[in-house]
Amino acid sequence: MILLISLAALGLSCLINRLMLRLFREHAVILGAPIFEEIFKTLPAYYANRSVFHVHFLFGLGEALYDLAAGSQGSGKWAAVFSIISHSLFGLTAEWLLGQTGMILPALLSAMALHFAWNLIVMRMGKKKEKVVD
Numbered sequence: 001m002i003l004l005i006s007l008a009a010l011g012l013s014c015l016i017n018r019l020m021l022r023l024f025r026e027h028a029v030i031l032g033a034p035i036f037e038e039i040f041k042t043l044p045a046y047y048a049n050r051s052v053f054h055v056h057f058l059f060g061l062g063e064a065l066y067d068l069a070a071g072s073q074g075s076g077k078w079a080a081v082f083s084i085i086s087h088s089l090f091g092l093t094a095e096w097l098l099g100q101t102g103m104i105l106p107a108l109l110s111a112m113a114l115h116f117a118w119n120l121i122v123m124r125m126g127k128k129k130e131k132v133v134d
Contacts, residue, residue, distance in 0.1 A: 002050050006058035009040035013059075030123055034115030041087075042094050042108050052098060052107070056091020060084040086118050 016036045020028035037059070045055040064080035071079050090111040098107040 001048055002045070002054045003058060005044045005048065005050060005055050006041070006062060008044070009037070009055065009059050010062040012040045013037045026123060030116065030119050034112045034119060038090065038094075038108060038111040038115055041091070042111055043104070046098070046104050046107075052095040053088070053091040056087045056094070056111075057084070059091075060087025063087065082122075086115075090114050090118075 013033070013036060017028065017033055020032040020036075024032060041055050041059050042052055044050075045052045060083045063083040067079035067083055068076050070076065093114055094107040094111040097110050098104065101107070
């Protein structure tokens with residue numbers, strides 16, 4: 001069940017993220033992806049009474065495989081490593097808060113906030129790197 005939730009979250013996220021990228025460019029990465037990805041990962045795990053952390057970890061693993069296939073040799077490897085680490089952190093935080101509060105909303109919002117902050121940092125680092133190269 002955890003694998004199915006993770007695969008469904010990956011598929012839905014891929015579809016929504018591609019659509020949002022066309023419409024909103026980098027704002028989709030910073031704002032949209034954290035909202036939709038965290039909903040697709042966290043809510044089904046919660047309502048199916050499955051480990052939120054494990055779903056997030058498998059999602060990160062799936063994203064890492066995509067990063068390896070789509071990225072360059074150097075950047076793809078690092079993107080893959082950070083996909084696993086970041087999504088595991090989002091899931092660990094959500095699961096911990098869920099355990100502390102017993103409520104899904106704080107857990108979901110915390111994962112969204114961390115994901116938002118992570119994507120913002122990564123996007124800003126990418127822009128700084130582009131300026132150095134130009």
